[in-house]
Amino acid sequence: MIAKLTRPVIAAVIALSAPALHAALPAAAEQPPKKPLTMAEALAASTPAEWRPLDPRNTVYLELAAGRVVIELAPRFAPHYVANVEALAREGYFDGLSIIRAQDNYVVQWGDPDGKRPIRTAQRTLAAEFERAARSLPFTPLPDPDTYAPEVGFSDEFPVAVDPKLGRAWLVHCYGMVGAGRDNDVDSGGGTELYVVIGHAPRHLDRNVTLLGRVVQGMELLSTLPRGTGPLGFYEQPEQRVPIKSVRVAADVPEAQRTELEVLRADTPSFAAYVEARRNRHEEWFKVPAGRLDICNMPVPVRARAAASAAK
């Protein structure tokens, strides 16, 4: 029965977890939401003002033959790394380089396998930006305990951990987060070699490597790549590598060619309602609400901007 496929295991659970499906949400802002809300209801009840468009100055496009990966950068957490990745993109550093590593349940990584690519205006290495001061940081905390940090939540819609005693904050390694590879020297990174998390959150990397952004669209283009058979998932043969057509700063791409996305702002009632709907699922399928939410089990809602217009 094809019908069975429309309500299979855990069907209701993530019906709204895919950006494509968010984009398909009907506008329902005028309807008073019933309590308790499902994730679908929380998003359907959101107002256009609760969504913010991606800033093209802080967005880069990783262009592969299979399509475009949209990466939102996090200048508040890694200002120098973000500026350097943009400088590298603007001088065409990544164009023609390759994805060189795909390790199952861990990371996909790209860069210059030969280390011969010249760098003109950008820096090859930078001082580490593992963490920053927590003070003056916008922060929407999650209420539930975290295994690794005293507090977790969202800042600029990025997953963040905070240590109030130390007064420090840092981005955490959730699925889709993008970081800058380094060697044993903490200051040996800089953004010439980037990786993205494709598996269960490797939180032990937090504060050990500079995270600088996250994939907001096109993850499946990276997560489905054949895994490398060499140590650490590196591709053993050059022909196994996946060519990078280009990396561009969205602001440098003609508007007509940009991918217009918007993110549900973490400081909004609809974001709070969405978090609560994920902590306790009220879809009919569920029998035992978790009553908890792991920071990395909270993908921030992203949708095509067209949906926003439609919702007006």
Add this chain to the structure above:
Amino acid sequence: MIAKLTRPVIAAVIALSAPALHAALPAAAEQPPKKPLTMAEALAASTPAEWRPLDPRNTVYLELAAGRVVIELAPRFAPHYVANVEALAREGYFDGLSIIRAQDNYVVQWGDPDGKRPIRTAQRTLAAEFERAARSLPFTPLPDPDTYAPEVGFSDEFPVAVDPKLGRAWLVHCYGMVGAGRDNDVDSGGGTELYVVIGHAPRHLDRNVTLLGRVVQGMELLSTLPRGTGPLGFYEQPEQRVPIKSVRVAADVPEAQRTELEVLRADTPSFAAYVEARRNRHEEWFKVPAGRLDICNMPVPVRARAAASAAK
């Protein structure tokens, strides 16, 4: 520089996390391990007696054109579901069916898309086996707090949560765990439609669906499948589905054709040393040890049995 590829970002971190690399470990049981150990040292110092072979009576092979996926079943937690999946395999129920769903950062699912496959000796549905009594259960606890449960640890080397107050225990949805799909009725599952976790642990599913085993080899054959473009990641066109050649109980497969694996027993000193090595990484690359370990960030070491012989 190719050399750079041998120590890239987070290289040291998971040098030992892949079964293939475990199998390649040199025997070092006779060397007194230094403290503190790295993961590599903890495994290298293990003795052959600390490893247990997979029980072919509780192991099934999912055979795809791309290769074999080895699934260890968990009869202690889902006895009736395990027996039913084996009965379904023995009557050839899965042979010629397909993988019908691949949702990014969530699950891959297989079964009968048409619901027409007859069942002869097995059951189509079974009463839920979401949890069990914690009493008399072998349990190796992890010391760190868990977001979702009062206690977590390992039982038969499966990731488990325990609620001492309720006296209940249940398998948890870590990467690679295998469960039985159901509709809204909790007793509508049974094993005819199975799913495997391919992303960040969807722990909100714990105690809502029957988990019955885990993939111990061949995850990359499932995690790299093209994602479905239909709702919930279902393949929209029949030709997109991935054919299943067969599902066999290992005990029914000639010994020469079996995949001989062994698992590091959770009740051993080397398992404890490995856990500690993951809680606080001592590889040179690390600067800030996490001091914590998430239950789903602790893949149980698995290796080819050949390595055991070599280690003797």
